[in-house]
Amino acid sequence: MYLWRRKINRKYILKSRNIILFTVLTLLMFGLFLVDLAWGSIHISLREIVSVFIGKGGEGINSEIILNFRLPKAITAILAGASLSVAGLMMQTLFRNPLADPYILGVSSGASLGVALVMMAASILPVAFVSSGWALIVAAIVGASVVLVLVVGVSFKVNNAVTLLIVGIMFGSIAGSLVSVLQNFSNPDAIKLFVMWTFGSLSAVTWNYMQVLLPVVIVGVGMAFFLQKRLDGLLLGENYARGLGVSIPKTRFLIVISTGLLAGGITAFTGPIAFVGVAIPHIARGLFRTSTHKILIPASVVCGASLLLICDIITQIPTYTLPINTVSALFGAPIIIWIILKRR
Numbered sequence: 078m079y080l081w082r083r084k085i086n087r088k089y090i091l092k093s094r095n096i097i098l099f100t101v102l103t104l105l106m107f108g109l110f111l112v113d114l115a116w117g118s119i120h121i122s123l124r125e126i127v128s129v130f131i132g133k134g135g136e137g138i139n140s141e142i143i144l145n146f147r148l149p150k151a152i153t154a155i156l157a158g159a160s161l162s163v164a165g166l167m168m169q170t171l172f173r174n175p176l177a178d179p180y181i182l183g184v185s186s187g188a189s190l191g192v193a194l195v196m197m198a199a200s201i202l203p204v205a206f207v208s209s210g211w212a213l214i215v216a217a218i219v220g221a222s223v224v225l226v227l228v229v230g231v232s233f234k235v236n237n238a239v240t241l242l243i244v245g246i247m248f249g250s251i252a253g254s255l256v257s258v259l260q261n262f263s264n265p266d267a268i269k270l271f272v273m274w275t276f277g278s279l280s281a282v283t284w285n286y287m288q289v290l291l292p293v294v295i296v297g298v299g300m301a302f303f304l305q306k307r308l309d310g311l312l313l314g315e316n317y318a319r320g321l322g323v324s325i326p327k328t329r330f331l332i333v334i335s336t337g338l339l340a341g342g343i344t345a346f347t348g349p350i351a352f353v354g355v356a357i358p359h360i361a362r363g364l365f366r367t368s369t370h371k372i373l374i375p376a377s378v379v380c381g382a383s384l385l386l387i388c389d390i391i392t393q394i395p396t397y398t399l400p401i402n403t404v405s406a407l408f409g410a411p412i413i414i415w416i417i418l419k420r421r
Contacts, residue, residue, distance in 0.1 A: 352409020
């Protein structure tokens, strides 16, 4: 009886602690969201931001900056951080590898190949088409989708996740090699544009693009929540998961599709953003001290969104804008080094 009560009390304490943590992290994310709207080359006060949202901000330059530049950029930071974190969590669970990231199956390399084909074919394609933002997005989606289809096809043929991991890496290597070949035969201007795209940019997403990006992220994250019990089973190994009634091929297929939607969609609209998908799942596990995906998935959403908002704030230093990839690497790389040293 005593042990039963002690177990109930411990469960209640952990639940209360998780609720407090979620509340604090959500408030932190909201605060960082407001700071991201206020911070930049032109400082805008919190009072002006509130006035714009309640419709009393007028038609001035500050209103234009907030509504058409900073607001979609901040929302994109939240979507990108949440998507890459959840995708990274699923990849680490599927492959039981703490260093797996959302791009490990070659989705990012496929998207890069699609963009490279468009950018470096400027001498063949019409200039208006090449310079169109939608052209690059469609090219990235097609490139990521081709790799995703190949990986999904292989997922039904292989017997274990390690083989799928190796195949995904190989597909990524092939796509990367083709990009290098294209760079070798392209002019310097096209190469420069492509390199700038690989730095990543949150400000490239406008309200028109948001109409496509938001549904993709919602579907991908929704699939992750649907798979949370199956992901818990995979933590114990595929054989144990089969004993629990989990269909491994079907689960693997759904995880790959969800990851492809999240990682491929974000890469198509913002370019590749490194290290977030690797680091955030470990931060979530450390904060909540659990491996249960029912808690880790929403925790990764909040932590990932907060981290990328911090990165976006740091990039907006006065008189100069840093690439988002450089700042995210400053946060993610030390965490990866710590993971390697801890696990020897």
